[in-house]
Amino acid sequence: MTAHPSSSWPLRVAATVAVVFGLLTIVSGGTALFGGSAAEAAAGDAVPFVLWFNFLSGFAYVLAGIGIAMGRRWAVMLSIGLAATIAAVFALFGLYIFQGAAFEMRTVGAMSLRLIVWISIAVVAHRHITSRKAGDRVDDASR
Known part of the structure; x- marks a missing residue:
């Protein structure tokens, strides 16, 4: 079994949060946008440009x-x-x-949650990816 450097766990967490958050955003936004009259009623006074932005950004997440990762x-x-953009x-x-x-x-x-999550993910990614030398991979320290 290969040991992972302690500095790679924040990246794994950030990557997992980003993907899960993205998938949940796509599902919830897609349901609100394309789920019919019941979903529209459940959405209440949803703001269309925010709803569309959140749905489409889920793919980028x-x-x-x-x-x-x-x-x-x-x-x-x-x-x-x-x-x-958030x-x-x-x-x-x-x-x-x-x-x-x-x-x-x-x-x-x-x-508010989206903004906090993505600022946090961006900080973690910046600290752990851009600080490496060119050509290094996340798991190179474990080899």
Whole structure:
């Protein structure tokens, strides 16, 4: 059995969280968007641009998680980009609320969670992937 360096466990956790979070986002967003009238009623005052953004970004979450698991530098940039776009959509959502539009309070919680999760994933990926020398792989220290 190959021992893994202690520094690779944060990447494995981040990758797993990213993929699982992405799959759950795709399922929940897809249900809300394509689940018919019952799903639409359950969604309440969902904000369409936020709902579509979250659904589509779920695919990018999965891709980022796979990239992180493989130790790819592009996954770091994708994770940072996801955190930034989530923040931008959250700000637009705030402006939407400020204008007096109807919304679900659970969307505020969900967007807060997304932002915290993706900032955390981006930090972990940046610390553990970009700090390695070019050509190194995540598991090279174990060989």
